[in-house]
Amino acid sequence: GAGVSQSPSNKVTEKGKDVELRCDPISGHTALYWYRQRLGQGLEFLIYFQGNSAPDKSGLPSDRFSAERTGESVSTLTIQRTQQEDSAVYLCASSRTQIGGGYTFGSGTRLTVV
């Protein structure tokens, strides 16, 4: 598609449940990123995928968070046993190269844990 597509756009879940967020990057973009934005905060880096290289998972806040990407296609971010502090907008972005900046963001998934 023309842009980065994320689904669902909104998700309300009960504390303790698992959630899965999906990202469809722009075709041909080898790099894919996940960020999150909690209320009143800037965007926080979570994870980076570049082609078939090992991902940089250094931003994942706990072992309840994991992400997968097959090749240069769809990525899923999974949060297990959700907590209220996981409530945030989760943003996916993609780019052609890993050179800093200028990536294209999706509209995000607003996750609310109740």
Place this chain on the structure above:
Amino acid sequence: DQQVKQNSPSLSVQEGRISILNCDYTNSMFDYFLWYKKYPAEGPTFLISISSIKDKNEDGRFTVFLNKSAKHLSLHIVPSQPGDSAVYFCAASGSGGSNYKLTFGKGTLLTVNP
């Protein structure tokens, strides 16, 4: 420890006047800086960037200034238009292998009044 700071949460200007958004950073390893613009319910959109080898970059109504010695950058919008009303995020990346990772400020909400 906030490495990128946007100390003004909001700014209001009149249409036609100049908007100046400020950003300070603490990490001297940052060498690439970007501004993103975000409308409600949309992902951030890349606006303009500057490399640390420059002190100014201009693109139409948008100019970014970088003062490396002061670890300060600013975004000037002139003339400001009502459609510029959005949240503006400053972001920075370092050199080397992790230059894909952006560190964001908390954002400044710009309101341009007709």
